[in-house]
Amino acid sequence: MKITLLGSGNVATHLGKALQEKGHTIVQVWSRSIENAIELATQLLAEGVNTFEAILPDADVYIIAVSDTAIGDIAKAFPFRDKLLVHTSGTTGLEVLESASERIGVFYPLQTFSKQRPLNFKIIPIAIEARDIQIENVLRDLASSISETTVVFDSQKRKALHVAAVFACNFSNHLYSIADGILKDSGLDFSLLRPLIEETASKVQSFFPHEVQTGPAVRNDQMTINKHVEFFKERPELEEIYRLISQNIINFYQKA
Amino acid sequence: MKITLLGSGNVATHLGKALQEKGHTIVQVWSRSIENAIELATQLLAEGVNTFEAILPDADVYIIAVSDTAIGDIAKAFPFRDKLLVHTSGTTGLEVLESASERIGVFYPLQTFSKQRPLNFKIIPIAIEARDIQIENVLRDLASSISETTVVFDSQKRKALHVAAVFACNFSNHLYSIADGILKDSGLDFSLLRPLIEETASKVQSFFPHEVQTGPAVRNDQMTINKHVEFFKERPELEEIYRLISQNIINFYQKA
Numbered sequence: 001m002k003i004t005l006l007g008s009g010n011v012a013t014h015l016g017k018a019l020q021e022k023g024h025t026i027v028q029v030w031s032r033s034i035e036n037a038i039e040l041a042t043q044l045l046a047e048g049v050n051t052f053e054a055i056l057p058d059a060d061v062y063i064i065a066v067s068d069t070a071i072g073d074i075a076k077a078f079p080f081r082d083k084l085l086v087h088t089s090g091t092t093g094l095e096v097l098e099s100a101s102e103r104i105g106v107f108y109p110l111q112t113f114s115k116q117r118p119l120n121f122k123i124i125p126i127a128i129e130a131r132d133i134q135i136e137n138v139l140r141d142l143a144s145s146i147s148e149t150t151v152v153f154d155s156q157k158r159k160a161l162h163v164a165a166v167f168a169c170n171f172s173n174h175l176y177s178i179a180d181g182i183l184k185d186s187g188l189d190f191s192l193l194r195p196l197i198e199e200t201a202s203k204v205q206s207f208f209p210h211e212v213q214t215g216p217a218v219r220n221d222q223m224t225i226n227k228h229v230e231f232f233k234e235r236p237e238l239e240e241i242y243r244l245i246s247q248n249i250i251n252f253y254q255k256a
Numbered sequence: 257m258k259i260t261l262l263g264s265g266n267v268a269t270h271l272g273k274a275l276q277e278k279g280h281t282i283v284q285v286w287s288r289s290i291e292n293a294i295e296l297a298t299q300l301l302a303e304g305v306n307t308f309e310a311i312l313p314d315a316d317v318y319i320i321a322v323s324d325t326a327i328g329d330i331a332k333a334f335p336f337r338d339k340l341l342v343h344t345s346g347t348t349g350l351e352v353l354e355s356a357s358e359r360i361g362v363f364y365p366l367q368t369f370s371k372q373r374p375l376n377f378k379i380i381p382i383a384i385e386a387r388d389i390q391i392e393n394v395l396r397d398l399a400s401s402i403s404e405t406t407v408v409f410d411s412q413k414r415k416a417l418h419v420a421a422v423f424a425c426n427f428s429n430h431l432y433s434i435a436d437g438i439l440k441d442s443g444l445d446f447s448l449l450r451p452l453i454e455e456t457a458s459k460v461q462s463f464f465p466h467e468v469q470t471g472p473a474v475r476n477d478q479m480t481i482n483k484h485v486e487f488f489k490e491r492p493e494l495e496e497i498y499r500l501i502s503q504n505i506i507n508f509y510q511k512a
Contacts, residue, residue, distance in 0.1 A: 010470070068472075068480050091472075091480050110448065112456055114468045123451040151448070160442035163484050163498075164435035168449045169456045170471025171501045172428040177465040177508065179420035186416035192366065192407070193424045194461050195379040200368055200425045201457030205450050209433040212370045214266070215426030216324075216347075224324050224347050228419050237504060242419075244497060245427045251493075252433065 001142060002058060004028045005046075006074055007065035008036040010113035011088050015065060016044045018121040018146045027059045052077045061086060061142065063107060068092050075100035084135060090162025093155040094129050105130040105139050108158055109147070112169050125149040127158050178238060210252075217249035257398060258314060260284045261302075262330055263321035264292040266369035267344050271321060272300045274377040274402045283315045308333045317342060317398065319363060324348050331356035340391060346418025349411040350385050361386040361395050364414055365403070368425050381405040383414050434494060466508075473505035 001024050005012045008031035016026050026046040031037035034050040041048030049055060055062075057080055064074050064087040071087050078085055078100040085097055086105040097104040106129040111119060126143040128150060130136035136152060143150040153161065176197060180190045203212045216224035225246055232239035257280050261268045264287035272282050282302040287293035290306040297304030305311060311318075313336055320330050320343040327343050334341055334356040341353055342361040353360040362385040367375060382399040384406060386392035392408060399406040409417065432453060436446045459468045472480035481502055488495035 067475060067477060069477060091483050110452055112452060112459070112468070112470045114459065114463075114470065116463070117459060117468070119455070125448050125451070149448070153444075157442050157444060159483070159487060160438055161444060161448060163487050164438040164444075164449060165452055166471055166484065166498075167431045167438070168435035169452050170469070170473065170505075171431050172453070173456055173460070173465050173469055174473075174501060174505050174508070175423045175427050175431070176460050177469065178504075179424035180465055182416055182420040182423070186413050188409075188413060188417060188420075190460075190464060192381050192405070192417060193420060195381070196366055196368060196421055196425050197428070197457045197460060199375070200429055201453045203368070203370065203373060204429070204432050204446075204453060207370075207372070208446060209429050209436055212368070212373070213426070213429055213433065214368045214370065215422055217426065217430075219323060221323060221325060227347050227415070228422065231415060231419050237507070241500060241504060242422075244500060245430060248434075248493060248497060249426075249430050252430070 001025070001060045002027050004030065004055065004059035004062045005040070005044075005065060006030045006062060006078075008033070008040040009065065009067075010115050011109070012063075012065035013040055013043075013115060014111075014113050014119050014121070015063065015088070015109060016040065016046075018119070019142075020044055022145045024142075024145070028054075028056060030055055052079055055079060057083065060084065061138070063088060064097075071096055084138065086139065090127075090165065091159050094131065095155075103131065103135055105135050106155075106158065107139055107143065108162075110161060110165055112173070121146045122148050125151060127151050127153045127161060129153060129155060129158065178241070182238075213249070213253070215249075217246040218253050220250055220254075257281070257316040258283050260286065260311065260315035260318045261296070261300075261321060262286045262318060262334075264289070264296040265321065265323075266371050267365070268319075268321035269296055269299075269371060270367075270369050270375050270377070271319065271344070271365060272296065272302075274375070275398075276300055278401045280398075280401070284310075284312060286311055308335050311335060313339065316340065317394070319344060320353075327352055340394065342395065346383075346421065347415050350387070351411075359387065359391055361391050362411075362414065363395055363399065364418075366417060366421055368429070377402045378404050381407060383407050383409045383417060385410060385414060434497070438494075469505070469509070471505075473502040474509050476506050476510075 004027045026044040028047045029037050029041040037048035062085045068089050075097050084103040085101040086107040108127040111124045126147045128139040260283045282300040284303045285293050285297040293304035318341045324345050331353050340359045341357040342363040364383040365380050367380045382403045384395040
């Protein structure tokens with residue numbers, strides 16, 4: 001298929017590369033910044049543009065891959081009422097595109113995109129949503145060409161998936177950062193934790209997380225919890241996170 | 257070396273197996289419950305006992321592997337003043353063993369132990385602490401026989417390591433459980449998140465977590481954050497965790 005990317009950030013970059021590798025053609029890359037547009041377009045053998053007037057009608061699919069707050073503005077300015085236009089947001093509804101085109105959809109790849117790291121798109125679930133069945137089939141074909149897992153979700157289900165991903169990925173990664181800070185404060189190196197982090201994620205590839213929960217809170221070991229709280233006496237914001245998650249664990253397993 | 261295990265839980269089980277595989281002899285397994293003692297002892301070709309009188313003086317090292325709250329009681333009852341006695345706790349100081357023996361230490365393997373899952377001890381850091389240099393050398397040899405990473409930490413550093421591990425492992429795993437619950441409530445399956453969890457942990461094997469943080473909070477995307485908060489309007493305890501960690505991420509990256 002011929003694809004034009006509207007956006008030049010992490011999602012546009014990884015998605016563009018994955019699509020191109022599977023034989024799709026990236027026609028243009030649009031970005032507000034012409035430098036960013038050209039930089040990504042060059043990698044994808046496409047044309048970089050920064051005005052809506054310069055967007056060609058040649059693509060089969062126009063993929064908006066920008067931050068959620070900017071989707072509406074791009075939809076307003078999108079020049080073609082009859083072209084298939086999709087966004088890549090987990091939390092934004094399909095309706096944000098309604099004023100832009102009669103052919104709209106969502107193409108949400110569930111992954112954490114960092115520019116510095118290559119990704120295997122094959123194992124990334126892609127949640128699609130479409131205005132009608134014909135569009136759904138187009139998006140399903142496109143998704144299946146790069147990923148082994150395509151699911152069709154309405155906006156509410158997609159939002160649940162995105163929120164769950166924020167906990168499982170974004171928040172977990174921030175807990176790694178907090179742990180890194182705790183170690184640094186004691187002159188210790190983050191590398192000590194790497195095998196533990198790997199094992200923790202690896203465990204839940206074959207178990208449900210509640211089956212393999214460990215640590216003081218799941219044992220309701222108040223002695224250890226109190227010692228840890230004491231450890232944070234000069235870091236009230238960490239003490240609060242520690243207390244809140246520990247209490248949530250205690251409640252979770254007492255109910256279970 | 258000849259080793260006696262005091263305890264029969266996850267840590268005793270995994271540690272006993274790893275030591276035996278490397279050629280050490282497990283002499284006895286003590287547990288308050290004779291059934292548990294015999295069950296683990298049978299796996300380790302050792303004798304299972306449940307009284308302190310039955311503990312033989314034949315071992316070179318006596319390893320207490322029980323919950324932190326129970327260490328003190330076992331130390332009080334330990335029958336040999338001249339035998340090397342260690343505990344395996346991250347947060348308990350060395351001094352809890354002082355009344356028990358003149359030869360004491362700590363042998364803390366940094367990992368999440370679940371009985372249902374085998375472990376590769378080689379990549380598990382072991383933090384040791386010892387009353388004197390002779391004991392330190394014994395423990396260093398023992399640790400090096402099963403792990404590639406042995407570190408000598410005082411009780412304060414070991415506590416920092418344990419607290420950091422609670423964030424990076426126990427709390428992360430609980431966030432996976434929360435995510436699982438969010439998906440279940442929408443009729444979705446946890447398997448959708450598994451590649452994302454794997455990738456999140458995999459990223460920090462070669463980067464620091466703050467280098468690869470993604471999600472709405474690090475972008476200070478209040479529109480998405482507000483939609484997610486709205487998603488939790490009937491789950492105040494999850495809303496509170498969502499708000500607190502998101503705010504901590506925002507503060508963290510504004511400072512940085």
